[in-house]
Amino acid sequence: MIAEGLVTDEQPPRLIGGRDRESGRIVFPCPPSPGFEPVPLGRHGRLWSWTVQRYRPKSPPYAGPAAFEPWAVGYVELPGEVIVESRLAHVAFDAIAIGMELELTLIALDPAATEPVLIPAFQPLAASQPEGAGA
Amino acid sequence: MSDVCIVGIGIHRFGRTDGLSGIEQGAFAVRRALADAGVAWGDIQFAYGSSDAAGNPDTMVEQLGFTGVQFINVRNGCAAGGSALFSAQMAIKSGEFDLGLAVGFDKHPRGAFNALPAEYNLPEWYGEAGYMITTQFFANKITRYMHLHGISPLSLGRVAEKAYRNAVHAPHAWRRQPVPLADIMAAPLVSDPYTKYMFCSPAEGGVALILASEKKARALGAPLVRLKAATMRTRPPGSFEVFAPSVDSGGGVASATRLAAAAAFAQAGIGPEDIAVAQLQDTEAGAEIMHMAENGFCRDGEQEQWLAEGRTAISGRLPVNTDGGCLACGEPIGASGLRQVYENVVQLRGGGGGRQVPGSPTTAYSHVYGAPGVSAVTILER
Numbered sequence: 001m002i003a004e005g006l007v008t009d010e011q012p013p014r015l016i017g018g019r020d021r022e023s024g025r026i027v028f029p030c031p032p033s034p035g036f037e038p039v040p041l042g043r044h045g046r047l048w049s050w051t052v053q054r055y056r057p058k059s060p061p062y063a064g065p066a067a068f069e070p071w072a073v074g075y076v077e078l079p080g081e082v083i084v085e086s087r088l089a090h091v092a093f094d095a096i097a098i099g100m101e102l103e104l105t106l107i108a109l110d111p112a113a114t115e116p117v118l119i120p121a122f123q124p125l126a127a128s129q130p131e132g133a134g135a
Numbered sequence: 136m137s138d139v140c141i142v143g144i145g146i147h148r149f150g151r152t153d154g155l156s157g158i159e160q161g162a163f164a165v166r167r168a169l170a171d172a173g174v175a176w177g178d179i180q181f182a183y184g185s186s187d188a189a190g191n192p193d194t195m196v197e198q199l200g201f202t203g204v205q206f207i208n209v210r211n212g213c214a215a216g217g218s219a220l221f222s223a224q225m226a227i228k229s230g231e232f233d234l235g236l237a238v239g240f241d242k243h244p245r246g247a248f249n250a251l252p253a254e255y256n257l258p259e260w261y262g263e264a265g266y267m268i269t270t271q272f273f274a275n276k277i278t279r280y281m282h283l284h285g286i287s288p289l290s291l292g293r294v295a296e297k298a299y300r301n302a303v304h305a306p307h308a309w310r311r312q313p314v315p316l317a318d319i320m321a322a323p324l325v326s327d328p329y330t331k332y333m334f335c336s337p338a339e340g341g342v343a344l345i346l347a348s349e350k351k352a353r354a355l356g357a358p359l360v361r362l363k364a365a366t367m368r369t370r371p372p373g374s375f376e377v378f379a380p381s382v383d384s385g386g387g388v389a390s391a392t393r394l395a396a397a398a399a400f401a402q403a404g405i406g407p408e409d410i411a412v413a414q415l416q417d418t419e420a421g422a423e424i425m426h427m428a429e430n431g432f433c434r435d436g437e438q439e440q441w442l443a444e445g446r447t448a449i450s451g452r453l454p455v456n457t458d459g460g461c462l463a464c465g466e467p468i469g470a471s472g473l474r475q476v477y478e479n480v481v482q483l484r485g486g487g488g489g490r491q492v493p494g495s496p497t498t499a500y501s502h503v504y505g506a507p508g509v510s511a512v513t514i515l516e517r
Contacts, residue, residue: 003260017381028381029258048382049282051274051326053265058249061262073266075275075382083382085266085275093327098282109264119264 002063002109002119005030005038014040015104015120017082026082042078043104045122050074050088050096063117065110076102076122089121101125138361139224140352141515143172143345144480147240149338149464150309157189157467160341161240162198164470168343173355174234179345181205182236183222185215187468189242213416213505214367215239216342216472220513221365223346233348241467243337255378255507269506270334270419272377274326277421279375279387281328284436286424288328292319293442294420295332295462301449302459304489307474309338309465333420338465342473344480360483363514364402368394370508377506391510392416392429392502399500399512400431407431410514411496412482413453414475416504417460423447427455430502430512454492457482468505475501476513483517 006029007013018030019039030038056068072088074096088096089107105123108116145167147160155163161184169176176199184192184206193206211218216239223237248269252262261267280286296316302308314332322330352359370376371394373386400406407430415430417423424438432453433441441447447455458464458478461471479499481487499515 002263003258006260025383026381049275049279051271051278051328052324053268053271054324054326057265057268058246061251061259061267062265063263064265071265073271073275075279077384080384082384083386085380087264098278119260 002117007106007120008040012043013104013106014043015084017041028082028084041081041084044125045076045078045102047096047098047100047102048075048077048083049098052093063109065112072096087119087121088123090123137228137349138363139227140347140349140357141344141360141362141476141480142347142352142355142357143168143174144477145169145171145343146307146474146477147341148307149340149467149470149474152339157186157240157242157339157341158192158195159198160242160339161186161192161238161343162195164240164341164343165195165199165236165238168236168345172345172357174345176200177202178234179204179236180232180234181223181226182238183207183209183219185209185211185219185239185469186241187212187215189240189469192238192240195238212507212509213468213503214472214509214511215469217365217503217511217513218367220344220473220476221367221511224362224365227346227348233351235346236343237346237473238341238343239470239473240341241469242339243467246337248337250378250506257378257380261378261380266380267378269377270326270329272379273419273422274329276375277419277425278328280421280425286436286439289320290424290439290442291328291333291420292316294417294423295319297448298417298456298459298462301457301490302463304487305458305463307340308459308463310459310463329419329421335418335461336465338467340464340467340470340474342470342477344473344476358484359517360480361516363516364399365511365513366395366398366402367509367511368398374508376508390429391508392426392504395510395512396430396502399514403514403516405498405514409498410453410500411494411498412457412479412492413455413500413502414457414460414478415455415502417456417462418466418505420462422504423455423460426502426504430500449490449492457487457490457492472501472503472511475503476515479515483515
């Protein structure tokens with residue numbers, strides 16, 4: 001994983017959000033503050049907004065591969081919890097639509113890497129793969 | 136309480152000026168503003184200077200003269216210029232001073248802004264994953280807005296087309312060639328739905344405004360352009376901002392802009408319908424569209440018709456971004472908000488030439504917005 005504390009260890013994994021101990025408000029990721037309690041978030045949601053990153057972000061901070069292919073990124077509303085920003089995976093750009101049903105998966109930041117760094121992503125429900133971790 | 140008046144304006148052209156530092160461009164603007172007001176640097180009692188990436192503004196005394204003037208630096212993200220202006224007018228309103236300066240300048244490297252997570256209290260992985268990208272956020276924000284309010288991609292194109300068309304007549308603008316709507320729509324996508332013509336670029340430039348008490352302004356014999364309101368606000372709960380790993384459910388409606396706008400109208404004692412010309416933050420075409428509603432000039436969704444009818448053109452009911460805005464001028468962060476006020480003073484004086492709003496406008500509105508959810512508004516009256 002690209003960082004500790006983003007997803008649970010279970011299979012399939014869930015995102016870990018932070019619940020404000022006073023207000024109950026949920027945020028993602030869980031801030032490193034005693035005021036927030038880590039909570040696993042629902043695996044399913046609906047697409048709230050999206051775009052396509054068409055140029056390679058500057059490095060640093062971007063740690064993706066030097067050879068750039070555009071990727072989709074959006075916000076996914078997890079019902080009753082929070083709207084999280086995430087990569088969108090296993091979907092053609094012209095098939096992306098606000099409101100579509102999505103589920104959490106993990107994908108490689110660099111699909112060509114031998115030991116890829118994984119990042120959270122959401123994919124269409126129908127795109128589920130047995131491994132749940134394909135690129 | 137006496138009104139604060141803007142008695143002098145100066146600008147160094149925006150865009151790219153190789154061989155001239157950001158501070159030099161700021162000092163250039165100050166000299167222009169002093170000449171415009173008919174005062175000397177030694178007359179200036181205080182200054183507020185804003186720059187995000189081009190050095191400490193107060194060091195420009197090396198170029199302008201060691202008069203011992205009080206000079207305070209302001210760094211406040213995209214609201215830096217607005218914050219400098221707010222602070223300057225407070226110094227006069229308080230009665231402490233009666234002649235001062237607000238100056239802003241910047242000089243950014245080419246290409247997109249390169250923000251780092253630590254500067255925004257974000258974890259490192261957020262940048263490593265490729266999310267520290269302002270264009271990406273703006274695209275996500277407008278996609279949601281277009282979905283909710285029925286705004287078409289063509290409306291984004293119309294905003295950009297208007298910007299380049301207006302800038303033809305603005306000597307201080309950077310991109311002064313008109314771009315046909317069809318070319319704007321057919322250009323490569325940067326982040327869907329935005330093509331390359333629909334985003335502004337980081338740039339360079341400098342703007343200076345000389346402020347005076349009403350009594351001092353009358354003594355100078357200047358035409359009285361009154362600063363009726365200057366406000367700056369940070370974000371409320373549930374807003375949707377640059378570099379947001381998450382948004383509250385039901386969020387994305389409240390904004391710093393709505394707060395700053397409401398406070399400014401209350402301060403000025405007038406409403407959106409009374410404004411004759413407006414400069415609205417347009418770092419991307421959709422920002423102008425969203426800000427038309429957030430500032431109270433129309434309801435969400437009405438922009439589609441407004442743009443189709445040309446209501447925000449120079450000849451329209453509410454001309455918006457008469458000098459081409461950020462889209463055509465580029466965005467030197469420290470100077471950008473002051474450029475809007477500069478342009479409004481030009482319009483209120485009737486000096487806009489080919490871009491002059493007809494009918495002798497007497498009210499003008501300016502609005503900046505930026506990371507991480509800051510907004511500054513001014514209202515001028517002649």
